[in-house]
Amino acid sequence: MSDSTLILWFRRDLRLADQPMLAAAAASGRPVVPVFILDPETEALGAAPKWRLGLAVAAFARALDGLGLRLVLRRGPALEVLRAIVQETAAGGVWWSRLYDPASVARDTAVKAALKAAGLEARSFAGHLLHEPWQIETGAGGFYRVFTPYWKAMRGLAVVAPEAAPTRLRAAKSSPAGDRLEDWRLGAAMNRGASLVLPHQSVGEAAAREKLAAFLAGPVHRYAEMRDFPAVAGTSRLSENLTYGEIGIREVWHAGLRARDEGKAGAESFLRELAWREFSYHLMHHTPHITTRNWKPEWDDFPWRGDNPEAERWRMGMTGEPFVDAAMREMYVTGTMHNRARMIAGSYLTKHLLTHWKLGLDWFADCLTDWDPAANAMGWQWVAGCGPDAAPYFRVFNPAGQAEKFDPGGDYRRRFVAELSRAPGPEALAFFQAVPRSWGLDPKAPYPAPLVDLAEGRARALAAYATRKA
Structure with a gap:
């Protein structure tokens, strides 16, 4: 077995450096077959993340080409595909990097058990996180439910230095046949939006590293003060790269430590x-239900509204609240949304419109290129108030007040809401090209009146919260 072929099953670890599985494979000297599988769990991704994943896979395939390896693409249930490739290559084992969402955990657990039962080596590696979710415990041996004590426990822990990218990997004597990436049509559901969102993506390991370097050379100096201002380039914008593993989190962490040590x-x-x-x-590891239902069960009887006409206006970026609409339109034009804007858009949907947070969660999962399950x-x-470490449930963000505080000059709102400018810019106009034609939106139409008076919406939310069972 010491020289048997290894199948390296890549998922959200599409990079060469800071890649524990790849480093171990290189150190073993064993021949490898790199594989990416479009399985049902991956097929279930929303339109934007599935399209963006395709870009990441293409970039990673090119990086492997530079090492003399071909990324084998296969479609089908993971276990069936892996078994077939094992037979075709006489491989002795399958390695992969761990994922932690409930669907991936269930799949990977079944795959590992089946492969081991067949006498094959099945090994999973860390790499997506700084620390495995079960490694940090409270003094009583449980898990943390509040961020601040978690941060205090975590910040003092050592993080292993990232491995350099391997300079050589041993290719298997024969590479099995695979699909063509373009035949998968991963961007089909994006329709005309793909070409508009594409210029805003930074795809691949080299682009991610350049983005990190640019952030640490400039914006990090004022990150604490400016990270909440969406019109300012004040954040790292690494979320898209981290979610597909185009840059390792340990590399980012150690770069941040160096920046801190440099003052x-x-x-x-x-x-x-x-x-x-x-x-x-x-x-998500300790309470996987966080992805599908209220984290706090006492919220299960809260009178959330299901889908409704006002929620549809929220999706369309036509609520009449410029900060909320700018946030939604930013997502359609760029594929991402500033974090402060996400909070405002989420609060407006769940509190001013009293609409279930799950509707917003599912919509973001379809539209964000940096979508991350956890x-x-x-x-x-x-933001809805029913989750861990939540702000007081009765906190209702006022979009107008938030805009005054975090977009005082209106630059962010004008950047994405064409109706607010006499001469709207290209990104504001791109929104009307990116969204579904069925919405019938026209940049020449007047900006809509607000869906709800902000004071009335807040009062309605507080009244609903007052009736909630303790």
Whole structure:
């Protein structure tokens, strides 16, 4: 077995450096067959993340080409595909990097058990997180439910330095046949939006590393003060790269530590935000229901509204609240949304419109190119008030007040809401090209009146919360 072929099953680890599985494979000297599988779990991705994943796979395939390896693409249930490739290559084992969402855990557990039962080596590796979700425990041996004590426990832990990209990997003598990526049509559901969103993506490991370097050379200095201002280039914008594993989280963490040691003022705040990502995975591991139902069961009787005409206007970016609409339109034009804007858009849907957070969670899962299962779930439950470490449930963000505070000059709103300018810019107009034609939106039409008076909406939300069972 010491020289038998290894199948390296890639998923959300599409990079060469800071790649524990790849480093171990290189160190073993064994011949490898790199594989990416379009299985039912991956097929279930929303339109935007599935399209963006296709870009990541294409970039990674090119990177492997540089090492003399061909990424084998196969479609079908993971276990069936892996068994077939094992037979075709006489492989002795299958390795992969761990994922933590409930669907992936169920799939990977079944795959590992079946492969081991067949006498094959089946090994999973860390790599998507700084620490495995079960490694950080409270003093009593449980899991953390609140971020601040989690952060205090985590910030003092050592993080292993990232491995360099391997300079050589041994290819198997024969590479099995595979599909053509274009035949998968991963961007089909994006329709005309793909070409508009594409210029806003930074695809691949080299682009991600350049983005990190640019952030640490400039914006990190004022990150703590400016990260909430959506019109300012004040954040790292690495979320899309981290979700597909185009850059390793340990590489980002150590770069942040160096920036902090160099006296860059915002670096500590940046590290804290990386810890929020870890915390979301910590919670998803220990309480997987966070992805599908109220994290706090006492919210199960709350009178959330189901889908409704006002929620459709929210989806369309036509609520009449410029900050909310700018947030939604940013997502359709760029594929992402500023974090402060996500909070405002989420609060408006769940509180001013009293619409179930699950509707927003599912919509973001379809539209965000940086969609992350843990972060999306925790973010929506946090803003709705029913989740872990939530702000007081009675906190209702006022979109107008938030705009005054975080977009005082109106630059963000004008950037994406064409109706607010006499001469709207290209991104504001691109919104009307990106959205479904069935919405019938016209940049020359007048901007809509607000769906709800903000004070009345807040009062209605507070009244509903007052009747909630403790």
